[in-house]
Amino acid sequence: MRTIDWDTDASAVVIVDQTRLPGCLEFVSLSDVDALVDAIRRLAVRGAPALGVAGALGVALAVVEAGRHRSADPVGHVRLRAEQVRASRPTAVNLGWGVDRALARLDGVDSFPEVIRAAIALIDEDIAVNRALSIRGADLLIELTGLPSLAIQTHCNAGGLACVEWGTALGVVRALHERGAVREVFADETRPLLQGSRITAFELSRMGVRHRVVVDGAGPTVIARGMVDAVVVGADRVCANGDVVNKVGTYPLALAAARAGIPFVVAAPESTIDDATARGDDVHIEVRAADEVTSMNGVANAPAGTDAWNPAFDVTPADLVTAIVTELRVVRPPS
Amino acid sequence: MRTIDWDTDASAVVIVDQTRLPGCLEFVSLSDVDALVDAIRRLAVRGAPALGVAGALGVALAVVEAGRHRSADPVGHVRLRAEQVRASRPTAVNLGWGVDRALARLDGVDSFPEVIRAAIALIDEDIAVNRALSIRGADLLIELTGLPSLAIQTHCNAGGLACVEWGTALGVVRALHERGAVREVFADETRPLLQGSRITAFELSRMGVRHRVVVDGAGPTVIARGMVDAVVVGADRVCANGDVVNKVGTYPLALAAARAGIPFVVAAPESTIDDATARGDDVHIEVRAADEVTSMNGVANAPAGTDAWNPAFDVTPADLVTAIVTELRVVRPPS
Numbered sequence: 263m264r265t266i267d268w269d270t271d272a273s274a275v276v277i278v279d280q281t282r283l284p285g286c287l288e289f290v291s292l293s294d295v296d297a298l299v300d301a302i303r304r305l306a307v308r309g310a311p312a313l314g315v316a317g318a319l320g321v322a323l324a325v326v327e328a329g330r331h332r333s334a335d336p337v338g339h340v341r342l343r344a345e346q347v348r349a350s351r352p353t354a355v356n357l358g359w360g361v362d363r364a365l366a367r368l369d370g371v372d373s374f375p376e377v378i379r380a381a382i383a384l385i386d387e388d389i390a391v392n393r394a395l396s397i398r399g400a401d402l403l404i405e406l407t408g409l410p411s412l413a414i415q416t417h418c419n420a421g422g423l424a425c426v427e428w429g430t431a432l433g434v435v436r437a438l439h440e441r442g443a444v445r446e447v448f449a450d451e452t453r454p455l456l457q458g459s460r461i462t463a464f465e466l467s468r469m470g471v472r473h474r475v476v477v478d479g480a481g482p483t484v485i486a487r488g489m490v491d492a493v494v495v496g497a498d499r500v501c502a503n504g505d506v507v508n509k510v511g512t513y514p515l516a517l518a519a520a521r522a523g524i525p526f527v528v529a530a531p532e533s534t535i536d537d538a539t540a541r542g543d544d545v546h547i548e549v550r551a552a553d554e555v556t557s558m559n560g561v562a563n564a565p566a567g568t569d570a571w572n573p574a575f576d577v578t579p580a581d582l583v584t585a586i587v588t589e590l591r592v593v594r595p596p597s
Numbered sequence: 598m599r600t601i602d603w604d605t606d607a608s609a610v611v612i613v614d615q616t617r618l619p620g621c622l623e624f625v626s627l628s629d630v631d632a633l634v635d636a637i638r639r640l641a642v643r644g645a646p647a648l649g650v651a652g653a654l655g656v657a658l659a660v661v662e663a664g665r666h667r668s669a670d671p672v673g674h675v676r677l678r679a680e681q682v683r684a685s686r687p688t689a690v691n692l693g694w695g696v697d698r699a700l701a702r703l704d705g706v707d708s709f710p711e712v713i714r715a716a717i718a719l720i721d722e723d724i725a726v727n728r729a730l731s732i733r734g735a736d737l738l739i740e741l742t743g744l745p746s747l748a749i750q751t752h753c754n755a756g757g758l759a760c761v762e763w764g765t766a767l768g769v770v771r772a773l774h775e776r777g778a779v780r781e782v783f784a785d786e787t788r789p790l791l792q793g794s795r796i797t798a799f800e801l802s803r804m805g806v807r808h809r810v811v812v813d814g815a816g817p818t819v820i821a822r823g824m825v826d827a828v829v830v831g832a833d834r835v836c837a838n839g840d841v842v843n844k845v846g847t848y849p850l851a852l853a854a855a856r857a858g859i860p861f862v863v864a865a866p867e868s869t870i871d872d873a874t875a876r877g878d879d880v881h882i883e884v885r886a887a888d889e890v891t892s893m894n895g896v897a898n899a900p901a902g903t904d905a906w907n908p909a910f911d912v913t914p915a916d917l918v919t920a921i922v923t924e925l926r927v928v929r930p931p932s
Contacts, residue, residue: 451898453812475899476905478813479752479846510814517849556794558894564798564799567802569808573818576818
């Protein structure tokens with residue numbers, strides 16, 4: 263099952279609408295850039311690697327639009343729409359990376375078919391990249407812990423649904439599970455949007471991995487009580503100094519892992535590494551609407567008028583990160 | 598407004614049903630021990646100091662029952678029912694403390710009026726105790742930070758609704774606010790039961806203190822970004838070595854405060870200090886039902902059949918605690 267794909271017949275992007283999970287596995291066809299940008303903003307498509315592919319396919323949609331509308335300035339149209347895709351979420355570096363991968367092939371109207379081909383090629387590339395980093399991550403965890411079978415704490419969703427098919431942090435779990443080396447996974451529920459209880463639990467159940475959900479505040483206690491052997495998470499951006507930007511609630515797990523002396527491993531493709539950003543403090547952290555926090559399932563959680571601060575991400579300083587695993591290498595900060 | 602009180606005319610306990618807040622401020626009359634035990638279990642009455650008063654008033658209800666039922670062994674009835682009250686929640690030390698305060702006056706049927714008087718006296722005592730510790734806590738925070746006005750991070754609800762009237766952690770905020778020394782309070786929402794967004798936000802709004810709610814995973818980021826000057830929380834039990842047992846999600850704030858170098862202050866009455874328990878590892882931590890995590894407002898958050906681990910409390914090791922403030926003293930662990 264692919265989270266995001268290209269429908270060649272319809273010249274459209276097809277996604278699993280992740281806001282409907284786990285109640286409903288719904289595929290949605292997005293036939294223009296506006297529909298894709300809306301899907302990115304409302305997190306119907308989410309996860310750093312999937313956003314990379316979405317960025318590239320957004321440029322492909324812009325190319326299709328330019329032809330469909332008989333645009334007077336088709337190349338200008340594609341460039342304009344590409345920037346709208348890039349701006350749809352500010353923190354994930356992969357989104358812009360995907361846009362740029364497709365734009366790199368843009369050289370006049372004659373290049374349009376090649377732009378679309380390059381965008382589509384990222385789909386298979388993402389699957390191969392995630393598989394490679396997952397195997398590398400599984401090897402590393404067995405090496406770091408010296409254990410034949412592990413219990414793992416994770417946060418948010420860095421599984422197949424965050425990517426095209428295979429997953430990063432949950433890809434590592436999948437690779438370990440294929441070796442019979444997963445005892446249990448503890449998944450933080452990941453407020454406010456509950457990607458952990460909705461999506462990670464859904465994926466772990468499909469994989470057949472034993473798992474329990476915990477509230478985010480309990481993740482550090484799972485670690486402190488020795489219930490897990492390692493923490494494995496994905497990343498939305500890795501800075502040049504090794505600081506890791508990931509879903510808010512990741513940083514407390516890193517603090518707890520450091521105190522407990524267990525590995526804190528980040529599984530992320532090379533496209534997540536942003537050498538142009540020196541450190542976490544330099545990253546623009548997306549702050550989302552207060553009502554994601556103050557209401558749930560349409561019911562208010564807080565008195566009317568209560569304000570909330572709702573950052574989507576946090577920064578884990580490099581000194582708390584044991585290793586960053588990509589498809590090409592294992593980086594141990596500081597390095 | 599008193600969270601818990603004794604209705605002399607009806608010989609009943611009257612509580613604010615905290616599960617109905619903030620939508621509805623409902624007072625409920627509990628006329629026997631079964632009704633009180635049920636209210637404690639479903640957290641209609643909650644908060645360590647309020648549970649101390651509830652424990653004592655539970656013994657008063659048992660005395661009333663013994664008379665009402667013309668019990669053959671009235672003293673035996675009171676002792677039996679007292680143990681049912683004590684067992685209704687296992688982690689809060691105050692509950693048993695309150696039971697014991699009332700039982701200490703039990704000496705035959707002739708002592709029954711005195712048992713009831715002793716239980717009722719705890720109501721006024723709780724208010725006086727909380728006021729004293731709040732003023733001491735406010736003095737301490739100004740001394741520790743050297744600031745004329747503070748931004749404070751808190752977790753769960755240790756306000757008037759967790760006590761009889763005044764509050765512990767929020768009592769400190771109240772005492773600071775009376776001096777014009779509160780810039781803002783950040784309140785963790787406190788999953789799974791959202792005491793922060795439901796109850797703390799309600800109390801802060803009534804006090805007129807500027808506040809914002811954050812998801813529990815974002816509390817450590819509020820601290821790391823320098824948005825608060827101190828963390829102030831209550832406690833359900835303080836062990837002899839200074840380890841603090843409080844609502845799950847407290848420990849990550851202590852880790853973040855230590856790293857940021859800001860004070861982590863616990864405001865709790867002497868009745869919370871349990872010299873009989875050496876350290877946090879020795880405390881029985883209440884684990885509650887999984888469906889508190891996997892569903893909300895009657896809607897499932899996770900795939901059907903998903904298991905959750907739902908500890909109600911966590912342990913903050915003494916070395917992360919800057920100070921514990923009671924009505925009598927400031928303790929700085931280790932000491």
